Amino acid sequence: MSPGQSRPFDGLIVGAQLVTLDGEHGYAIIEDAALGWRDGQLAHVGPRSQLNGAPEAVASEVIDAEGRWLTPGLIDCHTHVVFAGDRAGEFEQRLQGASYEDIARSGGGIVSTVHATRAAPEEELLRQSLPRARALVADGVTTLEIKSGYGLDFDNERKMLRVARQIGHELGICVRTTFLGAHALPPEYAGNADGYIDAVCDWLPRLHAEGLVDAVDAFCERIGFSNAQTRRVFEVARSLGLPVKLHADQLSDSDGAALVAEFNGLSADHVEYTSAEGAAAMGKAGCVAVLLPGAFHVLRETRLPPLQAFVENNVPMAVATDCNPGTAPLQSLRLAMSLACTHFRLTPEQALRGATCHAAQALGLADRGRLRVGQRADFALWDISQPAQLAYWLGGQLLHSAYAGGVRVA
Numbered sequence: 001m002s003p004g005q006s007r008p009f010d011g012l013i014v015g016a017q018l019v020t021l022d023g024e025h026g027y028a029i030i031e032d033a034a035l036g037w038r039d040g041q042l043a044h045v046g047p048r049s050q051l052n053g054a055p056e057a058v059a060s061e062v063i064d065a066e067g068r069w070l071t072p073g074l075i076d077c078h079t080h081v082v083f084a085g086d087r088a089g090e091f092e093q094r095l096q097g098a099s100y101e102d103i104a105r106s107g108g109g110i111v112s113t114v115h116a117t118r119a120a121p122e123e124e125l126l127r128q129s130l131p132r133a134r135a136l137v138a139d140g141v142t143t144l145e146i147k148s149g150y151g152l153d154f155d156n157e158r159k160m161l162r163v164a165r166q167i168g169h170e171l172g173i174c175v176r177t178t179f180l181g182a183h184a185l186p187p188e189y190a191g192n193a194d195g196y197i198d199a200v201c202d203w204l205p206r207l208h209a210e211g212l213v214d215a216v217d218a219f220c221e222r223i224g225f226s227n228a229q230t231r232r233v234f235e236v237a238r239s240l241g242l243p244v245k246l247h248a249d250q251l252s253d254s255d256g257a258a259l260v261a262e263f264n265g266l267s268a269d270h271v272e273y274t275s276a277e278g279a280a281a282m283g284k285a286g287c288v289a290v291l292l293p294g295a296f297h298v299l300r301e302t303r304l305p306p307l308q309a310f311v312e313n314n315v316p317m318a319v320a321t322d323c324n325p326g327t328a329p330l331q332s333l334r335l336a337m338s339l340a341c342t343h344f345r346l347t348p349e350q351a352l353r354g355a356t357c358h359a360a361q362a363l364g365l366a367d368r369g370r371l372r373v374g375q376r377a378d379f380a381l382w383d384i385s386q387p388a389q390l391a392y393w394l395g396g397q398l399l400h401s402a403y404a405g406g407v408r409v410a
């Protein structure tokens with residue numbers, strides 16, 4: 001290449017085995033592959049032999065993967081990583097027989113994290129939350145959804161969403177924020193859930209105007225909010241053009257799946273108690289089922305999501321950590337994949353799709369989750385000898401490196 005002539009790729013990885021997930025089935029593997037990117041997007045995904053010239057001639061930076069496996073960057077599409085304090089004491093109470101609902105009704109649970117989160121200044125909240133996000137990235141996550149929901153007043157919900165955005169800047173990854181004002185009833189609204197929903201509906205446009213909200217969620221449940229209350233929040237979201245998703249049917253069948261499907265929501269999450277009719281409604285609406293096996297595991301839940309009904313209704317299944325201080329103190333998306341295989345009998349391939357392309361769909365993001373020319377250059381290189389190992393190992397350090405938008409982040 002003559003001086004002054006620019007190379008086609010900013011970066012190029014050679015000698016990798018690619019798990020492209022292109023198409024609807026199978027890993028779609030390309031062996032002895034090359035992956036090139038330019039301006040943050042994939043520009044070559046194919047066999048090394050199809051490269052148009054020597055690697056050094058076509059790319060400014062060349063990395064030899066030495067046979068490692070390369071997948072799309074993992075996408076954690078449901079987390080509550082921003083919070084202060086912890087609830088290890090409640091973990092002990094539950095092991096002695098108290099239920100999650102008992103603890104919530106006696107003023108603990110989500111509300112106890114609300115007290116700790118309100119008390120933490122913004123920098124302190126960032127300081128406590130960053131290590132959790134860092135742990136997820138160190139395990140291959142390049143896109144991270146983060147919810148509010150432990151502030152439950154305007155200033156503290158805003159503080160949480162601002163911290164979520166700062167995490168994205170700090171770690172160089174893409175953070176998608178979700179407003180979860182309707183997570184629990186704060187003590188100052190005791191006995192007045194409808195009044196609290198009025199306040200949530202008032203905060204949402206203001207937070208959105210500050211660019212802090214990418215999507216809207218609610219906890220539709222006996223210990224959360226009713227269908228009618230959830231509907232009111234969703235109507236405001238719809239008027240703002242914001243997509244909705246829902247903590248649906250986690251502890252009881254509250255018809256949450258059908259409700260979020262009615263609003264053409266991105267996803268219904270948890271879904272252990274979702275009925276066959278709910279699954280059918282999700283299928284018609286193109287709504288993703290986000291499986292959260294960490295919460296299932298920690299709560300010692302025994303009721304399985306309607307997995308067969310999801311398959312029959314072509315409902316894509318995503319897998320996420322739900323990382324939170326109550327039901328899922330889980331800081332590894334790979335571990336969530338493993339739990340999804342063991343508890344829900346997903347195959348390791350389904351679990352990987354659940355943490356990549358289906359998770360992208362659950363966030364409404366069409367530009368990532370597969371290795372394909374034109375997609376974002378978000379990918380992870382792994383020290384494994386076959387893709388099933390990603391879900392097989394519980395823990396361990398398997399990640400070699402991860403890139404978001406073509407920039408190394410882990």
Ligand code: NIG
Nearest residue numbers: 110219295322324325326327
């Ligand atoms: O996804 N169920 C509601 N929200 C969270 C738990 C939050 C908490 O207990 O702090 C969940 O399980």
Ligand code: FE
Nearest residue numbers: 078080247322
């Ligand atoms: Fe959750």
